[in-house]
Amino acid sequence: MAAVPGHVTTPGRMGGPGQLVAPTFKTERLSVVYLTEQGPLRAVRGVSLSVAAGETMGVVGESGSGKTTLALGAIGYLPANGRVESGTSRLAGVDLAGRPRRELRHVWGSKVGLVSQNPQAALNPTLTIGRQMDEMGRRHLSLGRRAAREASLAMLERVAMPDPQAVASRYPHQLSGGMLQRCALAMALLTHPAVLILDEPTTGLDVTSQATILDLLDDLKAQFHTAILYITHNLGVVARVCDRIAVMYAGEISEEATAPDLFAQPLHPYTANLLRCVPRLGGQGTQERLATIPGSLPQMGDLPSGCVFAPRCPLAVEDCRAARPPLVEANAGRKTACLRWQILRSEEGRQTALQLDLRAAAPLTLSAVPRAPAGPPRVRDGSSSPPGTLVAMPQDLLTVEDAAKECPGPRPRSTVKAVDGTTLSVGAQQTFGLVGESGSGKTTLARIVAGLTRPTRGHVHLEGTPLGPSVSGRDPSVLRRLQMVFQSPETSLNPRQTAGQAVMRPLVLLAGLERREAGQRARELLEAVRLPASYFDRYPGELSGGEKQRVAIARAFAAGPDLVICDEPVSSLDVSVQGALMNLIGDLQDGAGTSYLFISHDLAAVQHLSHFIGVMYLGALMEMGDAARVLASPYHPYTEALLSAVPVPDPTSRDHRMRLRGSPPSSAETPSGCRFHPRCPRFQGDLCRDQAPPWRLSDGGVIARDAATPATADAAAAAAEHAICCHIPLHDLAALQEAGRR
Amino acid sequence: MKGKVEADHGRLVSPRRAAVYWRRLRLQPVALAGTFIFFLFLVIALLGPLIAPYDYAAQDATQRLQSPSLGHWMGTDNFGRDVFSRVLVGARDVFYLGGIGTLLAAVVGTSLGLLAGYVGRLWDEAIMRVLDVLLAFPALLLAMVLLATAGPSDLNLILVIAVLYIPMFARIARSMVLDLRTREFIEAARLRGEKRSYILFREMLPNALPPLLVEASIRFAYSIFLVASLGFLGLGVPPPNPDWGRQVNEARTFFDAAPWMLLFPAAAISLLVIGTSLMADGLRHVFGPPVARGSR
Structure with missing residues (x-):
């Protein structure tokens, strides 16, 4: 087809949300089917959607709801086994559905911009960013070599790249994830596409990078006047960037509304429940149960004949x-696929729709599991211990003393300080939440505690007894007391062992049970993590992500550990599943009296479980203390930035924005002075650059860290109720933060 | 779509593994044919002497160089022996030597590879470098040198096949271990204090099995060829056992007068090698990852 190169969109005057403008991008009753080994799989069924120029349409849904398939089907870019079964899809007047790929290729190049979740995989690692962008200009805008480069540089400038010239000459592996995603965005926008499809563009990024990308999107939306289809599972993100939102469930749209309407008054029970599930920062106190949606997504091969949400509604x-209820117009611009949507308009109706499964379910009894004798619950009272003492405090279950891990760096004779002298302690039956961006060293620290990574310095004590640096040197009685739940449900279970076998093994090996007895207890454990007994003989391939993680939790608890290290146990799961697992983790603590070292990049998740919180940056703790105090002003500037970067699932909230400068740190070069100073929004000048900041305690104490033994200072800080490692006095911090909020 | 989407919610509860394998095999007619040929020869190998119409070694001077007929389906050779019976019985040695040899190579090679990959460092270097040396020689040449020194016998043939194929199994097992060792279920096993042998053989081996089985079937096909080649060169099974390779060699002299003498054993070799290769190829798909559902 003869596409007009260059500016395809004609900036209309009547842009913005609403239906005033003829939609640029419109699908009508689009159905997509995948041909699989198990037969045809109707992943998207009869979806009608329209996006006008200058409008941002959000498609939200849990994984497996068909949102990516919808977008790819609409532009005809399906994998080899996918087909558009019926329906139409029009982009700027051109019908895309059912066209041969050869014709579509030019449409994609000139009129469609696509940014996918993983920029690492989307960009060619063997070509420089500039080369790849120039190719777009030359191929689809028919520009000459020099003009193409100029266009590329101009576009990199527009996505707020600090040094376009330098970035263009880099290879993808030389840039950080956030920078790469910006390049991908620049490349997608290069041809001024009629529609821009953003498929979870910030999901793989840290909150701080996500926040800057979302800010950038806000600016670009105004400049480019493109129709944007924004696909994500994150309700906070859609609330932040989208004008209208379509909620997808099991391959169908369950509700469509403008962003403020949807969040103010959802008119579909699924949306109402989904909104309930999102853990929110602040507001509710800590250790509160999270809402969940019972049941699970129906299997695409075996859909109910009625409403797809009915089994869980x-x-x-x-x-x-x-x-199947049709998608009906509820109000102007609002559609819902619920027969009983009227009920949801009243407050009581909404409450019935919300399955507030907040009461603690039947208490979890792990009495069947043999446990190492644990002392009575001891509440930490760190403030009473005199500052400056370096001892493993007797009431602490786990103490980590000045742990450090250095690895050879990328350049000869350089070292990467993954963990750079960290001291912390976890009380009995308490949860210590460790928060930080990727690369902050939190996982390395967890692995040091577990004995999976050998520290280059420092010690780990369990109830005062030093632990060996490696698991292979640790006594079985120690191994039994310390277990771990891993991040990825996909790799934490052996695919060739059944759930039962996985849970039985530690019972046999560590608790010394007979096989028959172990089998019996394994069944009890599966029940304790709320899995039906029939799951005993299932292989991991037959379980969902959340179920796998439950088995992994049961396995960790099998031998009755005193401390369980949870390394991002829920971050790869959907919100509705996350809540259930967090509740389970909390219940197990109440039932079994276990301590947790809970690691997460998600402050909201940590807040719900933790008694204590530590915030880590570039291998060192910047702030630690009582959960409530860490999450309340005064914060460390880094904590403050982390908190303000979290998108709030409420389109009306005008968050005060505090963004970090520069790109995420690399632990290859630890900055001088305060390690956070190059990105600190409250940078104070030379002092921050040249001198290591002291620990400032909530009781007014100040412990200098640049003494001969910084570990002593850290130990004192670890013992305090709340400590911040910053040059700015606490009351000044509080004042600054108060001013920023106003 | 992202990888995690596939597994979440267990959209499709996968039926039992064996049923999946069988269904995938059934969908590949070529591989199915190969598998059929393989099992046909396996049955022949097991029942050879029982179903053979004549004694494979019985000479009959009156029946020399007979062309194929109802009495002798594949004709007779220069000693008046029934070619059909000799081909049938010859299958036994092929499976016996090639099978045991491949099995031995698989067991030893896999163990070495697991050890090299998991323990690493000096063990890895030592084991893999020695195996590299073995790989550096052309297979047939090495086999001939070894057999010429040790003398042809069943045991020596088996050992030669094993020595030749150990490096391939070791390499595959090692690469599987390198991939698996950082998986979290292995770390969970280490956190339980599992012994190294348990981690290697109970946690890792079952996951490494599919590619190893594919490799074993490929190696078996090669070993048939190797046994036949050595037989042809006079280094195979000592007479009077009917070795396909030696049959081909002996038939060369009589090719003009009795082409069937060469044709049928050669066809048996080709058919079994091709059939096994097709089966191996099919197994690769059978054990492979499921056909992409939502992935691009």
Whole structure:
């Protein structure tokens, strides 16, 4: 087809949300089917969607809901086994569905911009950023070599790249994830596409980089007047960037509304429940149960004949199960696929729709599990211990003393300080939440505690007894007391062992049970993590992500450990599943009296479980203390930035924005003075650059860290109720932060 | 779509593994044919002497160089022996030597590879470098040198096949271990204080099995060829056992007068090698990752 190169979109005057403008991008009753070994799989069924120029349409849904398939099907860019079964899809007047790939290729190049989740995989690692961008200009805008480069540089400038010339000559592996995603965005925008599809563009990034990308999107939206289709599972992100939102469930749209309407008054029970599930920062106190949606997404091969949400819906009646409810217009610009949406308009109706499964379910008894004798619950009272003492405090279950891990760096004779002298302690039956961006060293620290990584310095004590640096040197009685739940449900279970075998093994090996007895207890454990007994003989391939993680938790708890290290146990799961698992983790603590070292990049998740929180940056703790105090002003500037970067699932909230300068740090070069100073929004000048900041305690004490033994200072800080490692006095910090909020 | 999407919610509860394998095999007619040929020869190897119409060694001077007929389906050779019976019985040695040899190579090679990959460092270097040296020689040449020194016998043939194929199994097992050792279930096993042998053989080996099985079937096909080649060169099974390779060699002299003498054993070799290779190729798909569902 003869596409007009260059500026395809004609900036209309009547842009913005609403239906005033003829939609640029429109699908009508689009159905996509995948041909699989198990037969055809209808991943998207009869979806109609329209996006006008200058409008941002959010498609939200949990994984497996078909949101990516919808976008790819709409532009005809499906994998080899995917087909558009029926329906139409029009982009700027051109029908895309069912066209041969050869014709579509030019449409994609000139009219469609696509940014996917993983820029690492989307960009060619063997070509420089500039080369790849120039190719777009030359191929689709028919520009000459020099003009193409100029266009590329101009576009890099527009996505707020600090030094376009330098970036253009770099290879993808030389840039950070956030920078790469900006390049991908620049490349997608180069041809001024009619539609820009953003498929979870910030999901793989840290909150701080995510925040800057979202800020950038805000600016670009105004400049480019493109129709944007924004696909994500993150409700906070859609609330932040989208004008209208479509909620997808099991391959169908369950509700469509403008962003403020959707968050103010959802008119579909699924949306209402989903909004409930999102853990929110602040507001509710710590250790509160999270809402969940019982049941699970229906299997695409075996859909209910009625409403797809009916099996999990508290409002479902006979009619709901009889026939698929159509997507009806509720109010102007609002559509819902619920027969009983009127009920949701009243507050009582909403409450019935919300399955507030907040009461603690039947208490979890792990009495069947043999446990090492644990002392009575001891509440930490660190403030009473005199500052400056370096001892493993007797009431602490785990103490980490000046742990450090250095590895050879990328350049000869350089070292990467993954963990750079960290001291912390975890009380019995308490949860210590460790927060930080990727690369902050939190996982390395966890692995040092577990004995999977040998520290270059420092010690780990369990109830005062030093632990060997490596698991292979640790006594079985120690191994039994210390277990771990890993991040990825996909790799934490052996695919060739059944759930039962996985849970039985530690019972046999560490608790010394007979096989029959172990089998019995394994069944009890599976029940304790709320899995049906029939799952005993299932292989991991037959379980969902959340179920796998439950098995992994049961395995960790099998031998009755005193401390369980949780390394991002829920971050790869959907919100509705996350809540259930967090509740489970909390319940198990109440039932079994276990301590946790809970690691996460998600402050909201940490807040719900933790008694104590430590905030880590470039291998060192910047702030630590009582959970409530860490999450309240005064914060360390880094904590403050982390908190303000989290997108709030409320489009009306005008968050005060505090963004970090520069790109995420590399632990290859630890900055001088305060390690946070190059990115600190409250940078104070030479003092921050030249001198290591002291620990400032909440009781007014100040412990200098640049003494001969910084470890002593750290130990004192670890013992305090709340400590911040910063040059700015606490009351000044509090004042600055108060001013920023106003 | 992202990898995690596939597994979440268990969209498709996968049926039992064996059923999946069988269904995938059934969908590949070529591989199915190969598998059929393989098992046909396996049955022949097991029942050879029982179903053979004549004694494979019985000479009959009156029946020399007979062309194929109802009495002798594949004709007779220069000693008046029934070619059909000799081909049938010859299958036994092929499976016996090639099979045991490949199995031995698989067991030893896999163990060495697991050890090299998991223990690493000096063990890895030592084991892999020695195996590299073995790989540096052309297979047939090495086999001939070894057999010429040790003298042809069943045991020596098996050992030669094993020595030749150990490096391939070791390399595959090692690469699987390098991939698996950083998986979290292995770390969970280490955190339980599992012994090294348990981690290697109970946690890792089952996961490394599919590619090893594929490799074993490929190596078996090669070993048939190797046994036949050595037989042809006079280094195979000592007479009077009917070795396909030696049959081909002996038939060369009589090719003009009795082409069937050469044709049928040669066809048996080709058919079994091709059939096994096709089966191996099919197994690769059978054990491979599921056909992409949502992935691009």
